[in-house]
Structures are given as structure tokens and as C-alpha cells.
Amino acid sequence: MRNRGDRRMALNKQTLVGKVISVSGNVVSVKMVESLKSTMPVIDGLVYRVGQIGSFLRIPLGYANLYGIVSKAGADAIPETLVQTLIREGKPISGDRWMTLVLVGERVGGVFERGVTQFPTAEDEVHLVTLDDLNIIYGGLDERTSIAVGNISVSESLPARLELDRLVTRHCAVLGATGSGKSNTVAILLEAIASGNFNSSRILLVDPHGEYNETLQQYSKVYKVGADVKRGESELSIPFWALPFDELLSTFPGYINDQQTDYIRQKVLARKLDAVAYLSTKPNIAAITSDSPIPFSLKELWYTLDDFERQTFEENRKPETAPQMLVKKGDPDKLISNQYKPHSAGGGSPFMNFEAKGILGFLDAVKNRMIDQRFSFLYSPGDLSPDLKGKTKKDLDTLLAEWLGHDRPITILDLSGVPAEVMAAISGALLKIVYDALFWGQGLPVGGRLQPLLLVLEEAHNYLKAGVASISSRTVQTIAKEGRKYGVGLLLVTQRPTELDETVLSQCGTVLALRMTNKGDRGHVSAAVQDELQDIVSLLPSLRTGEGLVMGEAVRIPSRIRFRRCAHAPKSRDPEVSSCWSEKRPNVKDYEKTVECWRNQSFKSK
Numbered sequence: 001m002r003n004r005g006d007r008r009m010a011l012n013k014q015t016l017v018g019k020v021i022s023v024s025g026n027v028v029s030v031k032m033v034e035s036l037k038s039t040m041p042v043i044d045g046l047v048y049r050v051g052q053i054g055s056f057l058r059i060p061l062g063y064a065n066l067y068g069i070v071s072k073a074g075a076d077a078i079p080e081t082l083v084q085t086l087i088r089e090g091k092p093i094s095g096d097r098w099m100t101l102v103l104v105g106e107r108v109g110g111v112f113e114r115g116v117t118q119f120p121t122a123e124d125e126v127h128l129v130t131l132d133d134l135n136i137i138y139g140g141l142d143e144r145t146s147i148a149v150g151n152i153s154v155s156e157s158l159p160a161r162l163e164l165d166r167l168v169t170r171h172c173a174v175l176g177a178t179g180s181g182k183s184n185t186v187a188i189l190l191e192a193i194a195s196g197n198f199n200s201s202r203i204l205l206v207d208p209h210g211e212y213n214e215t216l217q218q219y220s221k222v223y224k225v226g227a228d229v230k231r232g233e234s235e236l237s238i239p240f241w242a243l244p245f246d247e248l249l250s251t252f253p254g255y256i257n258d259q260q261t262d263y264i265r266q267k268v269l270a271r272k273l274d275a276v277a278y279l280s281t282k283p284n285i286a287a288i289t290s291d292s293p294i295p296f297s298l299k300e301l302w303y304t305l306d307d308f309e310r311q312t313f314e315e316n317r318k319p320e321t322a323p324q325m326l327v328k329k330g331d332p333d334k335l336i337s338n339q340y341k342p343h344s345a346g347g348g349s350p351f352m353n354f355e356a357k358g359i360l361g362f363l364d365a366v367k368n369r370m371i372d373q374r375f376s377f378l379y380s381p382g383d384l385s386p387d388l389k390g391k392t393k394k395d396l397d398t399l400l401a402e403w404l405g406h407d408r409p410i411t412i413l414d415l416s417g418v419p420a421e422v423m424a425a426i427s428g429a430l431l432k433i434v435y436d437a438l439f440w441g442q443g444l445p446v447g448g449r450l451q452p453l454l455l456v457l458e459e460a461h462n463y464l465k466a467g468v469a470s471i472s473s474r475t476v477q478t479i480a481k482e483g484r485k486y487g488v489g490l491l492l493v494t495q496r497p498t499e500l501d502e503t504v505l506s507q508c509g510t511v512l513a514l515r516m517t518n519k520g521d522r523g524h525v526s527a528a529v530q531d532e533l534q535d536i537v538s539l540l541p542s543l544r545t546g547e548g549l550v551m552g553e554a555v556r557i558p559s560r561i562r563f564r565r566c567a568h569a570p571k572s573r574d575p576e577v578s579s580c581w582s583e584k585r586p587n588v589k590d591y592e593k594t595v596e597c598w599r600n601q602s603f604k605s606k
């Protein structure tokens with residue numbers, strides 16, 4: 001016992017670096033002791049650095065030990081009141097021996113907890129944090145409820161773990177500049193969940209660029225426009241009739257006024273009410289609106305609206321009773337209009353339809369969009385396509401079962417084949433379809449409360465623009481505010497936090513911030529952490545690739561983590577220019593294959 005006590009006293013003498021001078025809330029000003037001759041002491045054969053921003057210090061208080069993070073060092077760390085006193089007395093300001101410490105947790109016995117129940121007082125000793133302390137701080141998470149994603153930067157022997165429950169339900173964000181390792185970080189997070197003991201995990205990854213298809217191939221099922229069946233991909237189909245009315249209208253080019261919009265809305269509602277007869281389970285008629293996810297024929301709607309605009313009559317202003325001047329019958333299934341005798345420019349017969357709504361130009365744009373093969377995934381979604389009466393071979397339950405009910409933990413919705421002009425509407429519609437299904441099914445075994453879902457939004461800034469009231473922004477805001485109650489979590493991934501909606505970012509309980517050089521982007525990260533730790537954000541420009549600051553609910557204390565490398569790098573990884581340019585020039589015949597891929601909207605490898 002004497003030897004152990006003597007060793008502890010000797011160790012405490014070695015680790016002593018300073019004393020508390022002032023305390024303001026959880027911010028402590030520390031002045032280094034004169035006995036500390038070097039800022040790089042050697043303890044038990046290991047070299048420690050004193051005063052490193054983001055490093056830990058320990059304040060012993062009897063049976064308890066308080067732990068804090070160094071947020072300032074040098075002249076900036078001198079208490080403001082002391083600075084003013086020295087200025088009044090005309091004394092020199094020597095700031096090289098000062099540090100500011102932000103208290104983050106305490107240890108009683110061998111258990112570390114976030115937050116503090118007691119505070120130090122002036123002259124209390126401040127000590128270095130050794131490896132034994134770090135093991136206690138970082139080693140307390142239960143392996144059954146956490147995931148390992150790398151190691152703590154200060155020690156490669158310390159695994160970095162994130163608490164899964166809080167990571168998912170309290171939402172999280174991965175932020176970092178291009179080339180900082182965002183895609184690798186996301187892949188490691190999802191791989192850690194998929195390869196763990198979470199047999200029923202559900203992750204839905206919305207991927208605008210198809211970066212993760214190969215990286216997460218072992219754990220995922222991929223749905224893609226223009227799917228390659230040989231590679232195990234499935235065709236992505238999104239039924240237009242599941243979109244809210246306003247969002248469906250936004251997928252078409254052109255402009256119509258509010259009165260014309262209401263006219264079309266009523267026609268859509270009427271068709272959805274008629275199509276209820278073909279549903280296996282009949283909903284309450286009073287609950288049906290133009291936004292209800294009920295099939296209807298878009299071709300038949302277009303044909304009817306188009307016909308009304310083109311009609312001409314033998315008699316003036318009597319469209320209900322006057323004979324129509326039909327020349328040739330059209331075909332709604334082939335989007336061919338009825339042909340009428342053109343109305344007389346001189347005011348005689350044939351007479352035009354004076355009750356027409358003036359939407360013929362808009363309807364022409366609708367027709368052009370529907371026959372555009374790039375949009376077939378939306379307007380002709382396979383077995384989800386309604387016939388002219390509104391009857392479909394499959395319903396939304398089949399779609400949800402395919403997306404969320406298969407035997408793999410990850411579903412990748414690859415939107416790389418979706419035209420850019422409808423990307424925001426489509427991504428928002430996907431999220432709304434999934435969220436509404438889990439919301440209304442919250443009491444069922446497949447609902448979010450009994451089987452939670454993690455929504456991963458890659459390149460989130462592309463369709464969550466700040467100040468833009470799109471369906472994607474509205475849906476994600478709803479999930480960010482209310483999703484926790486219904487078992488739906490968010491993981492936002494972006495390289496431009498400044499372009500992201502602040503309401504959504506502020507709801508992320510955990511932030512994984514990788515290297516950032518843009519001052520505005522760092523400011524958004526600062527806004528997401530507690531005021532006393534904002535100085536730590538200044539470390540972001542100096543982080544290594546694949547290294548990040550993790551702050552918030554999923555970690556006990558803000559941590560600097562080196563994420564491990566994914567076995568199969570995502571496609572966003574930079575090409576190795578020096579290696580590629582050292583190879584022999586490729587055959588010019590490959591340009592022929594390039595044009596073939598371009599025309600077929602598909603990719604080929606060597």
C-alpha cells in the first residue's frame with residue numbers, strides 16, 4: 001500500500017501543470033506552476049504536450065476528478081479582469097503561462113459522466129490527463145449500444161465509439177470541405193452499424209451521385225434509374241400519384257395562375273375519388289384530398305383537359321348542347337389529342353370554346369415531359385403505373401416493402417439518373433413518402449417507433465437550400481423537429497453548411513466536423529456547439545484528411561477522432577493524377593464507347 005501511495009504521489013507531482021486562478025461558470029482560468037520547466041514532460045516513458053488546444057486537463061477534488069478541455073492558451077487565456085488590473089498598474093502582461101479550461105465532465109471512482117456537479121476553487125491543482133484517465137473517459141460506452149468508427153487522435157490505442165441511440169434519434173450531421181474525407185466517414189458510420197449486432201437495422205441513403213453503390217455493396221440494396229441488373233441493382237420507380245399535388249405540378253415546366261391551378265386540382269381530386277373503387281382497402285372518402293397517395297391516370301387527365309381547351313362548336317356560347325366539330329379522334333394512352341376544325345377568325349362557325357381555361361400551352365409542356373424517357377421512372381413507374389381508369393397492378397405497400405423490408409440493413413436510392421431540374425422535387429417526394437408511411441404506421445411493427453429508420457442525405461445542401469420553401473426542405477424540417485418521436489433519424493452530409501437550412505442544422509444533436517477552411521462554414525459549426533467550446537472550432541482548418549471533431553449527444557465529451565479508412569473507397573475519392581498520367585495513353589477507340597455510354601445514359605468500366 002505504501003508503495004502504491006508513494007507511486008501515486010510521485011505521479012501527481014509529475015502531472016501537476018498549474019493551479020486554478022479564477023472560475024466563471026464552467027470556464028476555468030489556469031496559470032502554469034513555476035515548477036513546470038517544460039511544456040513537453042515525459043511521464044512513464046510517454047511524451048505529453050501541455051497547453052494543446054483540444055487536449056484534456058484534470059482537477060482533483062477529493063474522491064472526484066473534474067475534466068476539462070483546453071480552449072485557449074497564451075495571452076488570450078488571461079482573465080479579462082486581470083488584464084485590466086495589470087493595465088491600470090502599468091505592469092507587463094505575460095500570457096505564455098496561461099490556459100483556459102472548459103469543464104465537460106467528472107469522474108467519481110472509476111465512472112466518468114458528462115457534466116459536473118461541483119466546481120473548483122482558486123488554488124486547486126490542475127494536472128495532465130494520462131492514458132489511464134483517457135481509458136476511463138473513452139472506455140465507458142457499452143459495446144452493445146455503440147459503434148466503433150476509428151481511434152482517438154491523441155492515442156491510437158483508444159478506440160473511438162459513438163452512442164448509437166443518440167446518434168440516430170437526436171439526428172447528426174457530417175460537415176467538411178471537399179477532400180476532407182466526408183464520404184469515407186459516412187461509409188464507416190454505416191458500415192459499423194450494418195456489420196454490428198443490429199440485425200433489424202434500417203438505413204435509407206439518398207445518394208445524388210451514386211458514390212456508395214460499390215463501397216457498401218455487401219450491406220445494401222441499390223435502386224437506380226437505369227439499373228444494371230447484372231450488378232444486382234433494381235430499377236428505381238417513383239409513382240407520380242404519391243406526390244402532393246403542388247409537388248407533382250412543380251415537376252412540369254411552364255406557369256399557370258392560381259385559378260388555373262385550382263381548376264386542375266379539382267380534376268385530380270375527382271379522379272382520385274373515382275379510383276378508390278380499385279383499391280383493395282377503401283379509405284374514408286372524407287379524408288381524401290388532392291394530396292392523398294391514390295393512383296389516377298395522368299394520361300387520361302391530360303387528354304380530358306387538352307380536349308376541353310381544343311373543342312370548337314357549330315353554335316356560339318352553347319358548348320353543353322352545340323354539336324362539336326371533331327375531325328379526328330385522339331388516343332389518351334398514346335397522348336394524341338382530338339382534332340377539331342379550327343375556329344373561325346372572323347367570328348362565324350366554328351366557334352371556339354369560350355369556357356376554356358387558357359392552359360393549352362401548359363398542357364403541351366406536360367405532354368412533352370411525359371414522353372421524355374428521362375422521366376419514365378416518375379410518369380411510367382412500371383407496375384405502379386395506373387391504367388386509364390386509375391387501376392394499378394401494385395400499390396404503395398409493395399414499394400415500401402421493397403425499399404425498407406428487404407433482408408439487408410441499407411437501402412441506397414441512387415438519384416444519379418434523375419434529371420437535375422426535378423432533383424429537389426423528387427428527393428423531397430421520396431422523403432415524404434417514407435416519412436408519412438412511418439408516421440401513420442407508428443403503432444405497427446414496421447413503424448418507426450418499433451423499427452427505427454436512419455435517413456442519410458448525401459450532398460444535403462443541393463436540395464435543402466436555406467430560404468427555399470421546397471418539399472424537401474419542409475419534409476426534412478418536419479423530420480428534424482418531430483422525427484425523434486416517431487423513430488426517424490437524420491444524417492445530413494454536406495460540404496457547404498452555409499447553404500443548409502439553419503433550422504435543420506440546429507436540430508442535429510451530434511456534429512461530425514471534418515476539415516474546413518471557409519470561415520462562413522466554420523461559423524455555422526460554431527453555432528452548433530456550446531459557447532465555451534467555440535474556440536475549438538478554430539482547429540478545423542488544421543485537421544488531417546479523415547480526421548474530425550465530434551461534438552454533441554453521441555459522445556460523452558467533444559472528441560478529436562481519426563476515422564478508419566473504408567476498404568472500398570467511395571467514388572468521390574480523388575483520382576491519383578501522377579499515377580494515371582504515368583500510364584500508357586488509352587486507345588482512341590474508347591471515345592466511341594464514351595459516346596455510346598452518353599447516349600445510353602449508362603456507365604461502363606474497362
